[in-house]
Amino acid sequence: xxxxxxxxxxxxxxxxxxxxxxxxxxxxxxxxxxxxxxxxxxxxxxxxxxxxxxxxxxxxxxxxxxxxxxxxxxxxxxxxxxxxxxxxxxxxxxxxxxxxxxxxxxxxxxxxxxxx
Amino acid sequence: xxxxxxxxxxxxxxxxxxxxxxxxxxxxxxxxxxxxxxxxxxxxxxxxxxxxxxxxxxxxxxxxxxxxxxxxxxxxxxxxxxxxxxxxxxxxxxxxxxxxxxxxxxxxxxxxxxxx
Numbered sequence: 001x002x003x004x005x006x007x008x009x010x011x012x013x014x015x016x017x018x019x020x021x022x023x024x025x026x027x028x029x030x031x032x033x034x035x036x037x038x039x040x041x042x043x044x045x046x047x048x049x050x051x052x053x054x055x056x057x058x059x060x061x062x063x064x065x066x067x068x069x070x071x072x073x074x075x076x077x078x079x080x081x082x083x084x085x086x087x088x089x090x091x092x093x094x095x096x097x098x099x100x101x102x103x104x105x106x107x108x109x110x111x112x113x114x115x116x
Numbered sequence: 117x118x119x120x121x122x123x124x125x126x127x128x129x130x131x132x133x134x135x136x137x138x139x140x141x142x143x144x145x146x147x148x149x150x151x152x153x154x155x156x157x158x159x160x161x162x163x164x165x166x167x168x169x170x171x172x173x174x175x176x177x178x179x180x181x182x183x184x185x186x187x188x189x190x191x192x193x194x195x196x197x198x199x200x201x202x203x204x205x206x207x208x209x210x211x212x213x214x215x216x217x218x219x220x221x222x223x224x225x226x227x228x229x230x231x232x
Contacts, residue, residue: 042222
């Protein structure tokens with residue numbers, strides 16, 4: 001049981017390039033999330049998904065796209081990379097969502113992205 | 117809007133000393149409260165959570181936290197710190213919005229350094 005895995009671990013992009021950050025979980029969790037973490041800041045939610053085929057915006061969705069074709073995978077797409085997207089990106093998953101289910105989010109190790 | 121404040125950006129303690137990390141939240145109702153730990157280069161790991169009931173919550177690695185409604189606080193404590201506790205600690209609040217969606221809001225984090 002690997003939990004939540006993310007690839008790549010580190011990437012350098014040029015302005016205007018595109019890339020996909022991969023996230024996979026093997027816990028059969030319904031809910032998946034993408035966060036970004038900037039230095040000295042907490043995590044900000046980019047997008048989340050409540051199941052295959054269903055996604056919704058979080059707090060900071062601009063410049064990103066997601067898809068959820070399977071329960072296991074939740075890739076994050078950057079279409080036109082900008083320096084403001086330099087950050088550490090974390091994927092997380094949970095079985096249910098919300099306190100009534102005693103939700104616990106499990107995090108991946110992160111992808112460090114540098115846009116120059 | 118809900119907010120989470122961790123007043124201390126960086127704390128240094130000696131190994132074996134006690135530890136208290138502060139967390140204050142801003143919200144009218146009882147929130148759902150979490151503490152996560154992030155070791156260097158790693159994702160976030162849940163230490164403990166409070167949903168209801170006993171206001172003193174026990175977590176992993178010998179940590180505990182106490183919910184104080186009157187002070188809007190959820191401080192994290194450990195009686196004797198180990199060198200391996202050096203990490204960054206994040207407080208988070210989970211709340212339902214009026215539209216029924218559920219969000220986690222993270223504080224900016226407190227970095228803990230441990231002196232041998």
